[in-house]
Amino acid sequence: MEYVYAALLLHSVGKEINEENLKAVLQAAGVTPDEARIKALVAALEGVNIDEVIEKAAMPVAVAAAPAA
Amino acid sequence: MEYVYAALLLHSVGKEINEENLKAVLQAAGVTPDEARIKALVAALEGVNIDEVIEKAAMPVAVAAAPAA
Amino acid sequence: MEYVYAALLLHSVGKEINEENLKAVLQAAGVTPDEARIKALVAALEGVNIDEVIEKAAMPVAVAAAPAA
Amino acid sequence: MEYVYAALLLHSVGKEINEENLKAVLQAAGVTPDEARIKALVAALEGVNIDEVIEKAAMPVAVAAAPAA
Amino acid sequence: MEYVYAALLLHSVGKEINEENLKAVLQAAGVTPDEARIKALVAALEGVNIDEVIEKAAMPVAVAAAPAA
Amino acid sequence: MEYVYAALLLHSVGKEINEENLKAVLQAAGVTPDEARIKALVAALEGVNIDEVIEKAAMPVAVAAAPAA
Amino acid sequence: MAHVAEWKKKEVEELANLIKSYPVVALVDVSSMPAYPLSQMRRLIRENEGLLRVSRNTLIELAIKKAAQELGKPELEKLIDYIQGGAGILVTKMNPFKLYKFLQQNRQPAPAKPGAKVPKDVVIPAGPTPLAPGPIVGQMQAMGIPARIERGKVTIQKDTTVLKAGEVITPELANILNALGIQPLEVGLDLLAAYEDGIVYTPEVLAIDEQEYINMLQQAYMHAFNLAVNVAYPTPETIEAILQKAFLNAKAVAVEAGYITKETINDILGRAFRAMLLLAQQLPEDLLD
Secondary structure: OHHHHHHHHHHHOOOOOHHHHHHHHHHHHHOOOOOHHHHHHHHHHOOOOOHHHHHHOOOOOOOOOOOOO | HHHHHHHHHHHHOOOOOOHHHHHHHHHHHOOOHHHHHHHHHHHHHHHOOHHHHHHHOOOOOOOOOOOOO | HHHHHHHHHHOOOOOOOOOHHHHHHHOOOOOOHHHHHHHHHHHHHHOOOOOHHHHHHHOEEOOOOOOOO | HHHHHHHHHHHHOOOHHHHHHHHHHHHHHHOOOOOHHHHHHHHHHHOOOOOHHHHHHHHOOOOOOOOOO | OOHHHHHHHHHOOOOOOHHHHHHHHHHHHHOOOHHHHHHHHHHOOOOOOOHHHHHHOOOOOOOOOOOOO | OOHHHHHHHHHHOOOOOOOOHHHHHHOOOOOOHHHHHHHHHHHHHOOOHHHHHHHHHHOOOOOOOOOOO | OOOHHHHHHHHHHHHHHHHOOOOOEEEEEEOOOOHHHHHHHHHHHHHOOOEEEEHHHHHHHHHHHHHHHHOOHHHHHHHHHHHOOOOOEEEEOHHHHHHHHHHHHHEEEEEOOOOOOOOOOOOOOOOEOOOOHHHHHHHHHHHHOOOOOOOOEEEEEOEEEEEOOOOOHHHHHHHHHHHHOOOEEEEOOOOEEEEOEEEEHHHHHHOOOHHHHHHHHHHHHHHHHHHHHOOOOOOOOHHHHHHHHHHHHHHHHHHHHHHOOOHHHHHHHHHHHHHHHHHHHOHHHHOOO
16 A cells, blocks of 8 residues: 555645655655556546545445335 | 555555655645645554455445334 | 457547447457457447446445345 | 446446456447546455445345334 | 533543533633533433443434334 | 643634643643644644534444334 | 511521522422432532521521621522412522532432323333232223233233323323322422522523533534544543544545555455446346356
């Protein structure tokens, strides 16, 4: 998850989630970043609206009705 | 939440969550860290078992039905 | 399952779910597509709102235990 | 999710989830595969028992046991 | 709600929720305390186990309605 | 939580949540305020719409559906 | 006061002194209290740092005036407007709200009396009663109470509400309730008004809804909790929720992006699999494997 945390850290401070920024953060955390994983993450996050996803994550979870007894 | 993401990043790579490490990560993300917030976070995390806490969060929310008597 | 996964794959990349596309994907996966099933699948999916289905799949639903009567 | 659908398609027809197979399927769906994401996916799925994971996923959520009345 | 916050503040620091303490806290917040409201609050909270009340509020998971047997 | 209660007390009476006011309220409650925690709170609340944030559920809440009897 | 008897002067003097020596002065109506419960209440009040003195209404009025004058607190005189029934003076250190609550909590159940209004719903509970079979069974049934003889005892089939709060007890029902040992009435000191610090409080003001305060406490706590977690202000109470929220946020984003890690793989594969299942449900059966 360290790559995801790094991405959310960047997002929460308003920085772009790109390879360079991710690398900088991960290195500061003492990790040698894996190019492929960074590229994959950046690509995967393209088109994802992070604010929306987070907002949804906080939303109430629907509970299916218990089956009739 | 940036301070918390930074803390989770450090935790997930096995680094100690201390003032110095948090500062380094936040600075790498382009933030000027607030000393007070860093201190407060480090203090609050003392004695907290992060793995356990996260594991709890990862569990799906099971809602126990009140048993019919 | 493979027919449905092929349809979901096409849908997620914005391609039309038609006989030709389904065939191409299945063949690439090493399957000899069954003409009749492909036709039936395309017909059956017409009018189905796939985005809605995917949305539903994403919602974590907690199921209340069936109460002992 | 297209990479995941492609992987599950391969899995459901008994094909190995490797870079080559994923690429073929994605290309057949009209996507230019991202090397990094493919590598990351293959790496992430290594050692994962997909059947087991899927079986768990079919159950929406842990069901709290209803105590017998 | 200021009276209730004042009460929770006192409770959380282990101070008694009485007229004198409430007045002191409210005055420090720049409020001229209303005698009657303070008296009413003190009387209402007497014998109330605040920790218990709070714990109940803190449980985010709604309890499924007791099913009719 | 005493710092948060103090902040909400100030907020609910329309006073600014700044170091000075927080200190005054906490001292009135008999606490010796911790500078770092006060500073951290003031910093964390900067630019935050408190009325909105207090209503926003912090965690996903499961909403129980009334079970069919 | 020229023609006032000596004992009355003394009584007024004593009452006034009493009023002057306690912060809270209340008027109560003791007329519904039988002698024994009244003496119990006196003891209870003494145990709670107070005193109850019953006197003639006219003397109480004079005493209040005298005390108000001597204390220089004209607001105290307003209490006089609330003197009624068999008034008594209750002086205490409890604040008026606590006093009201105290009096409410110490009301005692009393047997049914025809013509009296009940303060609460009256329920005859289901189950066996100590009554032996007799004409009372027919009387109960006539009133819609599901009574039956079981194992030689009158048994009530299910909980039955026979009176709603505020309704009047009929003579027939009074018989039945008394036979069952159900006490639907309450006796206690009725607070007429209470004075403290220049303010006269009436029962309407003093009847606070405790549940409302509990709700407010819970709401205040939730607000504080939400605020602290949403702005990530770590406290011992919130640190876990903050960590969980951060984790859940990260996980939600990774799952949405289809970015597989050991924390997200179950969700991602599960999502894809469930999408397949849900879609398959919409297809004709012969299409499925």
